[in-house]
Amino acid sequence: MINFNGTILAEKETFLTPNNRAYNYSDGLFETIRVINGKIMFWEDHYFRLMASMRILRMEIPMSFSPEFLENEILQLIEENKLADQSVRVKINIHRKEGGLYLPTSREIEYIIRTSTLENPFYTLSEEENTVELFKDHYITSGLLSTLKSTNKIVNILGSIYAEENDYQNCLLLNEKKSVVEALNGNLFLVKDKVIKTPPLTEGCLNGIIRKKLLQIIEKTEGYTIEETPISPFELQKADELFITNTIVGIKPITKYRKKSYTTHTAKNLLAKLNTKARLD
CATH class of the missing domain: 3.30.470.10 (Aminotransferase class 4, branched-chain amino acid transferase, N-terminal domain)
Structure with missing residues (x-):
């Protein structure tokens, strides 16, 4: 019904x-x-x-x-x-x-x-392979309209088809400035040492709910620094971790991008805090 x-x-x-x-x-x-x-x-x-x-x-x-x-x-x-x-x-x-x-x-x-x-009552960390690649055929336009969950998601659709045709589990989307904006189905976070980066809304990324919650969590988590800043494709292979966030999966680690494999330590730590926040909010 x-x-x-x-x-x-x-x-x-x-x-x-x-x-x-x-x-x-x-x-x-x-x-x-x-x-x-x-x-x-x-x-x-x-x-x-x-x-x-x-x-x-x-x-x-x-x-x-x-x-x-x-x-x-x-x-x-x-x-x-x-x-x-x-x-x-x-x-x-x-x-x-x-x-x-x-x-x-x-x-x-x-x-x-x-x-x-849904299968699980709270968020769990997937251990499945999650190999990604850049989708460069079309771009997300930076600006306010791209931050909305509108019914115009043609770039995400074409990126999903590209991922399926090339045996990737996901793709990362670029804006017209060639900065990495987000994944096909969620916001992107990059971890290098103890600095966590995510693109600002001005880059055209979705104004995600879990993105917002993680920004609040990371700001209160000792030992980490959060930066809302543009992410260059060149930073991806230098990162320690990459992970995707959305309302349904919570946090989903990226396991591989080109020749680089990633750890999941920060994602596991943040996921536990996210589940706590979900119970209390």
């Missing part, structure tokens, strides 16, 4: 038309959320990121869209799908109501909420 504008529908029911603006013009956003036994992880951060993104895209936010309203919509759908005692991935899609061409006839929105199950 899904939630479409507050109505619970069977997933196979037709509820979108060919005139949908997200389909035609990528006039939409999405938010991916982790829910554990009925608790939404980092809900306040997800909610405010979604509201800020809607404002940036000049969408009309309904008066009813309070944190309490959306939280209730999510939890009701989880209950309807009999997932209340499980680990759940929730995806919220927001799109502008249909009508118009590039210029919409309305700034009002519609929303869809979907659920699927």
Whole structure:
């Protein structure tokens, strides 16, 4: 079952038309959320990121869209799908109501909420091979719009196809300045000695929730220095560790880039702190 504008529908029911603006013009956003036994992880951060993104895209936010309203919509759908005692991935899609061409006839929105199950209740460190390469066919444009979780992810799609065709598990994306911005599915962190770097939002990387949480954690972790600074491709092979972050996996180490293999000591340390923060927030 899904939630479409507050109505619970069977997933196979037709509820979108060919005139949908997200389909035609990528006039939409999405938010991916982790829910554990009925608790939404980092809900306040997800909610405010979604509201800020809607404002940036000049969408009309309904008066009813309070944190309490959306939280209730999510939890009701989880209950309807009999997932209340499980680990759940929730995806919220927001799109502008249909009508118009590039210029919409309305700034009002519609929303869809979907659920699927997750394997683990909290974050675990993957020991799977995770070999990456630079994706250089197309670039992320630095600037505010690239920081949003919009429905325009064509560079990530093409990068994913490139990774599959060349037997990589992931790719790192570049911006027009040839700086490393992020991975296909999350933010990038680089560790060298005790300095941890991640690209600033001005480089065009996603304004990730786990990125934000790790910045807070690292600032309070003795022995490490955090820097939000552009990352050159030349730094990758000099790093001790590289890892990717997103809401679903938490922290995923990169095991190999070209001839360089990486350790996971810092990732393991930070993952434990992230799980603690997830329980307490």
